[in-house]
Amino acid sequence: MACSQWGRSHGERSQGSERRAEDTFKGLAIYFPKEQWAEMGEWEKIRYKNMKENYEFMTQLGLPTPKPTFMYHARQPPKTTDESSESDEEWTPKSIDIEKKALSGKTKNRKRDQEKEVSTYSLRKRERKTYMEINEPNDDDYLFCEYCLLFFIDECSVHGSPVFIKDTAVEIGLEERATLTLPPGLRIGPSGIPKAGFGVWNEGEILPPGIHFGPYEGKITEEEEAANSGYSWLITRGQNCYVYIDGKDETNSNWMRYVNCARNEEEQNLVAFQYHGKIYYRACKIILIHSELLVWYGEEYGKELGIKWGSRWKSRKGIIIMHCFKSCLTLKSVIASFVCLRQHSPRYI
Ligand SMILES: C[S@@+](CC[C@H](N)C(=O)[O-])C[C@H]1O[C@@H](n2cnc3c(N)ncnc32)[C@H](O)[C@@H]1O
Known part of the structure; x- marks a missing residue:
């Protein structure tokens, strides 16, 4: 087996490994703009793949699990039926609550932006005030979201x-x-x-x-x-x-x-x-x-x-x-x- 693998031309081998990589990340590319997917490194793809698998596994077990953020943006509906948990989540009203939550987050942000605009405008009319300087957070003030x-x-x-x-x-x-x-x-x-x-x-x-x-x-x-x-x-x-x-x-x-x-x-x-x-x-x-x-x-x-x-x-x-x-x-x-x-x-x- 080793002989036949090494007997193949470099082109054949790299085509083979590209195909293997395509299989490994099957169903993942739809969540990203084409250009972003083309530039994405293998380890980043693995990380997204793990997140998707974790989510699907937890959902199959019936455990309430937040959907990874990147999975809200499918370019097209997932095709296979064995990814049913995912397709159901994506296209039935069941997911609406979660999506609404994400959307309401966005709406909140938009609202906040609008409020920001308003306050910036009104500040011009106000008298000068001295504001306290806000310290930059430390590196260890941050946590990491495994889903986003x-x-x-x-x-x-x-x-x-x-x-x-x-x-x-x-x-x-x-x-x-x-x-x-x-x-x-x-x-x-x-x-x-x-x-x-x-x-x-x-x-x-x-x-x-x-x-x-x-x-x-x-x-x-x-x-x-x-x-x-x-x-x-x-x-x-x-x-x-x-x-x-x-x-x-x-x-x-x-x-x-x-x-x-x-x-x-x-x-x-x-x-x-x-x-x-x-x-x-x-x-x-x-x-x-x-x-x-x-x-x-x-x-x-x-x-x-x-x-x-x-x-x-x-x-x-x-x-x-x-x-x-x-x-x-x-x-x-x-x-x-x-x-x-x-x-x-x-x-x-
Ligand atoms: C923080 S302690 C972990 C608890 C330890 N196993 C015990 O029984 O107290 C770290 C020590 O565990 C052992 N250890 C931890 N991970 C290991 C690994 N992957 N292979 C071999 N020994 C390991 C080593 O002896 C190491 O110094």
Whole structure:
């Protein structure tokens, strides 16, 4: 089989791979203007494909799920009948409520714009006043909507307030505190990854993309030894100022210390990021029942564990950066980095 593949001409091979790519992204192109689709990178397409699949899967299970924003703009109705959940949503009154919601959002924006115009006009007539300067938000003031693929502050204009799953409240200092803080539905047990020790499993309900866990708890320290504990995230405090949050001690940390590192993009279901000076995990895809929660620790620690994502991870970062620029923001997310002694430079995107 390998011979026949390599025996083909380059042209045939690239035609073959283009066809495979077309099959992979079948039914997706209709949601984008032709020019945008032609320019879109493969990893961005994969991301949209995952969002569409997540949405269809959740809908099939009968779970109320916000429709990804890009799916509101189909150039033509989806063709196949096996995508019935999608076609129904698109063309029957069932979806009208959701679309109305999105539209009313737009209408609100339009109204707000009109109001803005009016106030700008009326300000000219008013006396001069001194206004307080509004501070630019910090990079870690932003959250990310997994459906719109856009950053937002406080709440997404389409999908509303973010959902944070609270830990079970347990006082600091108790033996096994970390385990006791597990939110209902999660369980600590042997990891599915060989030799990785314990891990965290979902045994409750299906967890939708976009759900948040955290913050990560532990000892805040500047001591370099924290970098070697195997349980520390790096926290950024202004330019060139960093501290560690070390979850090694089970009496002052929480369950998040037990979440293992994903070995590849397919099994990663959590993203770690810094928000208001703390580390949170966000589900980047559906987390089914009986599956292990797996986060990406960052390139350096990944290497320590012998995991290499190489160009895949770089492309993924590229996508997020692109979305920052698309939404006219500069650097709007601080992706967290797990730390090890070999690591010198904290990473942002
Ligand atoms: C934050 S702890 C995770 C919880 C840990 N498994 C435990 O039982 O306490 C990080 C440590 O878990 C192990 N680990 C996490 N992800 C791993 C992976 N993908 N492969 C191998 N070991 C992993 C490594 O020993 C790493 O230093």
